[in-house]
Amino acid sequence: MNTNIKNKLVFALALTLLLGGLFAGGAVAADGVQLDQFHASQGVACADCHGADNQREAVPMIKCLECHDTKAVAAATADLQPTNPHDNRHFSTETDCNYCHHQHQKSENFCTPCHLRFEFVVP
């Protein structure tokens, strides 16, 4: 994947997260689009994650890291209230992205039900 797409992705993610922060009090997600569609719109092909033979194998987190820098993501959400989901006491900045951000189904807030009132909008 070229650097241009990568930069665009980081920007889009940061923007979505910031919007998520703004809308955290409301119940409506900032964007109803599933991440597979979003990734596709950014030029990411199935094979980029699932391998050239398109075997639909489970995608390890390292695939996400080819484009997304966990430390940059954590910095982008540093001021998110009530807490920064990308720098936590369980995994530091290295939480498996897939816990929350699903590609082919609706994303979920993995912090709940343990953490009451950790109400994030998850793109």
Add this chain to the structure above:
Amino acid sequence: MSKEKSPEENAVDQYTANVLQNGISRRSFMSRAAVGAAAAGLGAMSLTGLTGSKAEAASVAECGEFAKSSDGGATLDFMPKPELIAEKEIASTKTFDVVVVGAGASGVPAALSAAENGAKVAVLQKQAIVVSQGNTGSGIDLAKSDKAGIEALVNRLNADSAHRCNPALVRSWAYNSGEAISWVIDRAKKGGATVVDQGTGPQHGIRGITEYPLNFVTSYFGPKPYTAGDGMRALAKTAEKAGVKFFFNMPAQQLVQEKSGRVVGVISKGRDGKYYRFMAKKGVILAAGDYQNNEAMSNYFIPDAKNFVRKQMDRTGDGFTMAFWAGGVIEPLGHTKMLHDFDAGPAAMCDMPFLAVNRKGERFVNETVAMSLMNNYLRDAENAGHYSQVFDADYMTGAKGWPGKLYSPEELKNYMPEDPSPKKGVFPSQTNTYKADTLEELAVKLECDPKTFVASVKRYNELCKAGKDDDFGKPANRLLPVEKAPFYGIHRRMRVSAITSGMLVNANHQALNADGQPINGLFIVGNMGGGFYGGVDYPLTVFGLSLGRCYTFGYLTGKHVAKL
């Protein structure tokens, strides 16, 4: 049993014999007679009760692709046989004296202890950081305790485990924990931790156990949000200075075992998908934690816990699978669980027998039942561990002298998410205490059905007035009515902190195989280690027993393996 053996040794054999007979191992579905004959070397251990159907299980082929239940009847597909990794798939091989799997409350002390005793040590950690939960870790201050007092506590802990634990392991904690906890405190401090020894102060639960002196070393890495996790990360810094090499994002996949059965290393899988081999000249110490996040494994070994939310993440029982395929024995079904909630309201009020209602709003128990056991009344999917303690404006006088320590209405605000006061020494996302002017309003805040809740309070108040609990038999001096506004409720959520049963080990924490023989080179500590508990639930007699055992057995085992 042999007449030459002391009662103590016979008790040990009872535990080990039971696990060998009923536990899960590669050989447990093979001929019981063969196991019995092999185990004869252990002493006069009788493995009777062999039935025809069990003997038939001998015909099952030696270890297929998956593990089998102890009677051979069920295939345990959550424990698949590790696939052979070809030499060319191994990206690198590094050699150490000791390889520790898991950087938590047992693994980090084990690694540091081994390094201080001269070993070259590697720690393989699944996550990107050192991870540990909880806070208090306890040991016995031997210099300030009488042996009769210590033995009285050992007896009490055996009783807490329904006498199904291995008393030798309880004694191993009892007589070494003071030294180990003091060592952890000192070494964690050197790594920059904020830690204090609280001594015997927090140990309210030991009252009445003995008339002889019994004192504690109690490590405390708090207040919240600081936990033993911060403590272990500091301890890991000290360990790094002592030469321990930490490998993060490096989950262990399988053990390297010689034909003789000796465990000589570990193969991990890096984030890059490549395999890395870590050879251990002296031994591998598994400190990989429990399996609470492995649904199939949990449902099999501890079905009671099915509907409870898990507090931890990534505890998928990898260590269990590795130890099993290396020949280890998993303790029989019905493992010990740990469920509590010290965050919703003050921990010191958790065992106070106020009116308690379940998620529907019904009174469901004699409230003198300890919080650590309450989960047993809330195992169904609807309650899923939720209950609320309910009291009224007069609780400070009405509950005076009850077990624990009362927090004033002002102090309770710290646990109320609706109160705007800044929160100190708590996890704000876990507080769950409410105040209301009417019972209906309180019911809504506690997420109970208001009608049911109000009816339960009315009935309870009648019993209080009569001074006689016809419904659950609670003593009259614990029947405190809920009449005067404002009303209070602490909504506690029992979730799984840990599962504390595991692999069969001997007093050196060395894994035993199905013949009762030590597996060379394989040691198991922390929540993966079996034999320290045996009851339905982890007891709260000694606050911090769990971390205390993890530190202590890590400390002892690191030293032991380094000296091999």
